[in-house]
């Protein structure tokens with residue numbers, strides 16, 4: 001009882017403090033950062049058991065499972081539909097149309113399979129469905145006869161500065177009871193597509209054949225959302241699966257077979273980094289675990305991609321990566337320095353609105369700050385207020401089985417605006433070319449409670 005009262009009080013206090021921070025930040029441009037005093041109730045950070053209903057295999061011979069979709073082109077008129085058939089390859093056909101059970105169109109995809117240690121994957125299908133209309137609901141069916149399954153998705157509005165759109169941002173999800181809570185909270189939000197900031201299944205916490213099996217269970221768990229809306233994927237360290245002790249030395253083997261990205265559409269040479277435009281946003285996805293220093297493919301690609309950004313068409317410029325560039329948690333402190341040193345000056349030059357990252361299992365948001373004056377030979381390492389710099393948001397708080405990262409640097413550095421070690425997800429609602437509403441929702445409360453919320457002013461149109 002005592003604990004409940006205390007928790008409620010600290011929650012109220014948290015909301016009051018948050019409102020204060022938002023107001024004073026907007027008024028003065030800076031304010032002392034907040035370390036939230038909210039204490040979450042402890043659910044154990046353990047994976048859901050294999051017989052949990054979210055992992056259930058769909059009924060019927062060779063029924064498609066692990067269904068997920070992602071944007072399939074540069075501008076949102078295509079999706080890539082992916083699924084797994086367990087018993088035999090079957091065909092990779094998708095039937096689709098704008099009314100239920102009546103399919104005017106069909107598309108044919110490709111099928112692949114692989115082994116990991118002695119695990120043999122199912123038959124993994126990827127089908128590009130293109131030539132779609134914007135802002136339209138499509139129904140699609142995959143599988144054969146009585147084992148077939150139907151789903152639906154809605155295409156985004158056209159690429160336009162005034163297209164209204166809401167993204168969800170999720171990271172480091174895993175497959176625990178906390179992960180389920182995060183997914184359920186997200187599905188109750190108004191999110192229309194997910195920007196995923198890396199570390200999907202945490203299958204690498206297992207050994208041998210269980211690794212492949214836990215990639216399968218994860219995909220069945222998230223299907224309730226991923227079959228119906230596009231999740232834009234990026235990778236984290238738990239997706240590398242480099243295990244020489246098991247004879248597995250191909251990085252991202254599980255991930256790359258299962259999760260397609262539209263990298264060719266942005267002229268990337270590698271599925272691990274790419275860009276898309278969706279509604280009023282230009283979204284750049286980077287790989288923290290691929291070479292990025294000067295002259296590497298990722299570096300050269302990003303230099304070209306940033307030149308293509310047209311803020312008249314897509315006012316919002318969003319970057320995703322796994323390792324945060326700014327983080328004041330003890331966990332992974334300054335791990336993002338190497339990429340920051342290479343890319344931060346571009347983020348300032350091109351006025352990136354917001355950078356989302358994961359990796360640290362807690363929530364944190366920065367002020368607009370930069371550290372581009374610092375280099376190895378001169379200056380002191382300390383970020384300073386910079387109106388052209390992005391806001392950095394860490395949402396590595398999806399709920400995986402490593403638990404929360406609850407120890408913060410003390411005192412709170414003044415680049416850190418708000419931090420709290422709870423599980424949750426964020427949403428970013430792009431209202432128009434100048435205003436976006438940002439929310440972070442912790443899981444311990446109902447869907448409408450934003451533990452951190454503010455108006456994000458567009459960098460280009462506000463300047």
Ligand SMILES: *[C@@H]1O[C@H](CO)[C@@H](O)[C@H](O)[C@H]1NC(C)=O
Pocket residue numbers: 061062088089090091144145146
């Ligand atoms: C498709 O279904 C038919 C009967 O419903 C069955 O004979 C056939 O083996 C199935 N094919 C595949 C690839 O699942």
Ligand SMILES: *[C@@H]1O[C@H](CO)[C@@H](O)[C@H](O)[C@H]1NC(C)=O
Pocket residue numbers: 113114115120121
């Ligand atoms: C892929 O599936 C085919 C057909 O079942 C099988 O012969 C082959 O060994 C599988 N390949 C791998 C790499 O598992």
Ligand SMILES: *[C@@H]1O[C@H](CO)[C@@H](O)[C@H](O)[C@H]1NC(C)=O
Pocket residue numbers: 074265266267308
């Ligand atoms: C990719 O390169 C091709 C050939 O140079 C070009 O026509 C196309 O516009 C490029 N696409 C993007 C999204 O940059």
Ligand SMILES: *[C@@H]1O[C@H](CO)[C@@H](O)[C@H](O)[C@H]1NC(C)=O
Pocket residue numbers: 375376377378
């Ligand atoms: C570091 O910064 C100083 C002062 O701005 C500058 O003179 C120097 O060339 C820089 N060094 C490198 C390696 O960029």
Ligand SMILES: *[C@@H]1O[C@H](CO)[C@@H](O)[C@H](O)[C@H]1NC(C)=O
Pocket residue numbers: 431432433434435
């Ligand atoms: C954009 O949306 C905000 C918030 O709803 C509103 O205050 C503002 O007037 C809008 N601006 C334009 C240009 O429509």
